[in-house]
Amino acid sequence: MIGKRLIGLFVTPALAIYLCFFLIPTGFTFYFSLFDWSGFGTEAQFIGFDNYRRLWNDPTFWLSFRNTLALLFVGGFFVFVLAFLYTILINSGIWGKKLFRLVFFLPNVVSVVALSAMWAYIYNPRYGLLNTSLKAVGLDEMGRTLWTSPDNIFWAMLAALVWVFTGFFLILLLAGVDKIPPDMYEAADLEGANLWHKFWYITVPMIWDVMTISFVIWIINAVKMFEFPFAFGFLQVPQQLYTLGIYLYIMGFGQRDPIYQLGYATAIGVVMLVLAFSLIVLVRRLMRRDQLEF
Amino acid sequence: MTAFEAISLDKHYGEFHALKDINLSVEPGEFIVLVGPSGCGKSTLMRTIAGLEKVTSGDLKIDGRSVTGLLPKERDVAMVFQSYALYPHMTVAENIGFGMKIAKRPKAEIQEKVLAAAKVLKIEDYLNRKPKALSGGQRQRVAIGRAIVRDPKIFLFDEPLSNLDAALRVEMRVELARLHKQLDATMIYVTHDQVEAMTLADRIVVMNGGVIEQIGAPLDLFNRPRNKFVAGFLGQPPAIFVRLDGHEVKGSRLQVQFSGTSVDLPAPENQTGTPVEIGLRPDFFELDPENPDLSPQVEVVEQLGDTTLLYTRLPDGQQATVQLPGQVTAKSGDRIPLRIKCKSPLIFDEAGRNLFA
Numbered sequence: 276m277i278g279k280r281l282i283g284l285f286v287t288p289a290l291a292i293y294l295c296f297f298l299i300p301t302g303f304t305f306y307f308s309l310f311d312w313s314g315f316g317t318e319a320q321f322i323g324f325d326n327y328r329r330l331w332n333d334p335t336f337w338l339s340f341r342n343t344l345a346l347l348f349v350g351g352f353f354v355f356v357l358a359f360l361y362t363i364l365i366n367s368g369i370w371g372k373k374l375f376r377l378v379f380f381l382p383n384v385v386s387v388v389a390l391s392a393m394w395a396y397i398y399n400p401r402y403g404l405l406n407t408s409l410k411a412v413g414l415d416e417m418g419r420t421l422w423t424s425p426d427n428i429f430w431a432m433l434a435a436l437v438w439v440f441t442g443f444f445l446i447l448l449l450a451g452v453d454k455i456p457p458d459m460y461e462a463a464d465l466e467g468a469n470l471w472h473k474f475w476y477i478t479v480p481m482i483w484d485v486m487t488i489s490f491v492i493w494i495i496n497a498v499k500m501f502e503f504p505f506a507f508g509f510l511q512v513p514q515q516l517y518t519l520g521i522y523l524y525i526m527g528f529g530q531r532d533p534i535y536q537l538g539y540a541t542a543i544g545v546v547m548l549v550l551a552f553s554l555i556v557l558v559r560r561l562m563r564r565d566q567l568e569f
Numbered sequence: 570m571t572a573f574e575a576i577s578l579d580k581h582y583g584e585f586h587a588l589k590d591i592n593l594s595v596e597p598g599e600f601i602v603l604v605g606p607s608g609c610g611k612s613t614l615m616r617t618i619a620g621l622e623k624v625t626s627g628d629l630k631i632d633g634r635s636v637t638g639l640l641p642k643e644r645d646v647a648m649v650f651q652s653y654a655l656y657p658h659m660t661v662a663e664n665i666g667f668g669m670k671i672a673k674r675p676k677a678e679i680q681e682k683v684l685a686a687a688k689v690l691k692i693e694d695y696l697n698r699k700p701k702a703l704s705g706g707q708r709q710r711v712a713i714g715r716a717i718v719r720d721p722k723i724f725l726f727d728e729p730l731s732n733l734d735a736a737l738r739v740e741m742r743v744e745l746a747r748l749h750k751q752l753d754a755t756m757i758y759v760t761h762d763q764v765e766a767m768t769l770a771d772r773i774v775v776m777n778g779g780v781i782e783q784i785g786a787p788l789d790l791f792n793r794p795r796n797k798f799v800a801g802f803l804g805q806p807p808a809i810f811v812r813l814d815g816h817e818v819k820g821s822r823l824q825v826q827f828s829g830t831s832v833d834l835p836a837p838e839n840q841t842g843t844p845v846e847i848g849l850r851p852d853f854f855e856l857d858p859e860n861p862d863l864s865p866q867v868e869v870v871e872q873l874g875d876t877t878l879l880y881t882r883l884p885d886g887q888q889a890t891v892q893l894p895g896q897v898t899a900k901s902g903d904r905i906p907l908r909i910k911c912k913s914p915l916i917f918d919e920a921g922r923n924l925f926a
Contacts, residue, residue: 461621462654466668467642480658567657568701
């Protein structure tokens, strides 16, 4: 029997790290959000919840918030629909399973800036791959679309983002599928199950834990999404691409006029934290199931 | 009409020839057991019958209809897997009714059939439990229940008892025999356990290296194995094979000499091969201090209560297992006087063929 003191001894370093690098900074974030502070100097002025009141009335914040939600739900919808679709296809016994995994995962090992540059070429209105292809198949009207115009740029970015993230979640889901014993599917084959039956009645329930963790990872990624839309906007990120992460960065570190507003930026950070935390709790609560044994 | 027929079946995995010219015909209501050592092709044959593996050449017929090119679901067979393959997230009732659910059968019909199957298998009290709350034997019954509700033309069992402990295995073996009688269904059963094969089968198919060595009723195979492999495979502890020093045919008698002794047997009928080896089953020996044929040295003694197993060494150095009725007092190093009484003679020619088959 391990003594309580020994347990304490082993747990203390982990708790200390968690405390120092997570709980205290989180507490400080909330604390700083109650100040009007540039982040430099000592002239921080306590203003209570004024930063939050200001956020409530800040159209750019709401634009960023809406974009983040769109990214989270619309992007998430397509990421998982595609990831599940590819899971069904790759798991159906087609040739080249490993090759397809590699191909789908590749965007995740390439620098975000390089990916953005590639998509900039794809979306280029004159010589871009998309419009050239559309014109080549006779869709001339659609082939003249300005994909990076203010009206379209967010959705164009989202499509590219879905392409990048689908591979990552496909790998997670496939890892879950791989642990399902093959005779489960064989038994289903004998019972007359088609691809959809096998996916819905066997794969989904049996990778439920992997799906839960995938959704949680997506929520975390989506709420703090920064680098891809930022790089997509190149030097001057248009407001249509603002996410909460980008707006936080711009208010805290990127805007010189008026001066850096770290207090305001940390209030955005707190909103992000609350949003992510509530969604994660919700997802975990909704997806709670008994542990499977097989 | 035969319930099942395999005609010149071949299966290759790349270079590996898993099934070689398999010909098998199963009558309706028959319980056939495919038996053989690991890698002999018995499970592959079963999987080709189920449609889970494609055949390289040959034809499979169920009820006279060729099913070679059909999908598993179109063959009307049900299979019980070694691992049971129960869906852990479904209750017992959902597991049993899964096939009917995806076939969109009415709920009332599903419930009725699931309950009927559960009653046959005595699992009606567990219908709302998940598989993890069941014992190994109960899981096995659920897997069988899933097969029963489909009322298939053929039941396939892939080593269904191998995950159970010894006592439960005996119990389930009896249950399966009872079930076969009750359902009067055609069953094909794979096992590497020869006791299961001997006790359950109407006919046993002994396989080795992708070929069928012999097909026949359990006792026919035991008493008149076609070759050394079948003779050695059936029987526990297994028979031993001793090289003959010579043989002599005297009218209707055959006398064979080995290990410094000779045994007198009736001459085999219609056999042309030259005897070169004798097979001795453990129960071919009797204790006879007066007039022994052999006096091998005892190495290990196993007292089983009703019988005694003696692991001995013959004068020519070969090991022989001797099974004597009752509790024989012997210890390691003793020489034990034995008489040989070949209940069903096993004499093999150079090619390993049994002259008495």
